[in-house]
Amino acid sequence: MKKIFLILSVGFLMTSCGALFTGTSEQITIDSNVKKATVKFDGVKMGSTPMSTKVKKSFDGIVTVEADGYEEERFQFQKSFNAISILNLTNIVGWAIDLLTGAINKFDMKGYDIELEKEKE
Numbered sequence: 001m002k003k004i005f006l007i008l009s010v011g012f013l014m015t016s017c018g019a020l021f022t023g024t025s026e027q028i029t030i031d032s033n034v035k036k037a038t039v040k041f042d043g044v045k046m047g048s049t050p051m052s053t054k055v056k057k058s059f060d061g062i063v064t065v066e067a068d069g070y071e072e073e074r075f076q077f078q079k080s081f082n083a084i085s086i087l088n089l090t091n092i093v094g095w096a097i098d099l100l101t102g103a104i105n106k107f108d109m110k111g112y113d114i115e116l117e118k119e120k121e
Contacts, residue, residue, distance in 0.1 A: 058102025
C-alpha cells in the first residue's frame with residue numbers, strides 16, 4: 001500500500017513541473033524616459049509608465065509604449081526555455097500542460113526601460 005501511495009504521489013508531483021514550481025505568469029516592470037507614457041499589450045491599454053504587472057508566460061504579442069510628441073516603441077518580451085520543465089521527464093500530460101499554459105517558458109528580462117525619441121518635424 002505504501003508503494004502505491006508513493007508512486008501516485010511522485011506521479012502527481014511530476015505533473016506539469018513548470019506550472020507547479022514556477023507558475024504561469026511573471027511580474028514585469030516597464031518604464032520609459034517619458035513619465036506617464038501609455039503601455040499597450042496587443043493594442044489594449046494596460047497602464048502608464050512606470051508600471052509593474054503580471055504577464056502570462058503564454059503572451060507572445062506586441063508591447064507598445066507611446067506618448068504625445070514621441071515616436072512609439074514596439075517590442076516583444078524575450079523568452080527562453082524554462083529548464084524546470086525537464087522534470088516532466090516522459091510525462092506527456094505534464095509537457096502538454098506546461099506548453100499550453102506557457103510555463104515551459106520564462107521571461108529573460110523582468111524589467112524594460114524604454115527610451116522614446118521625439119517625433120521628427
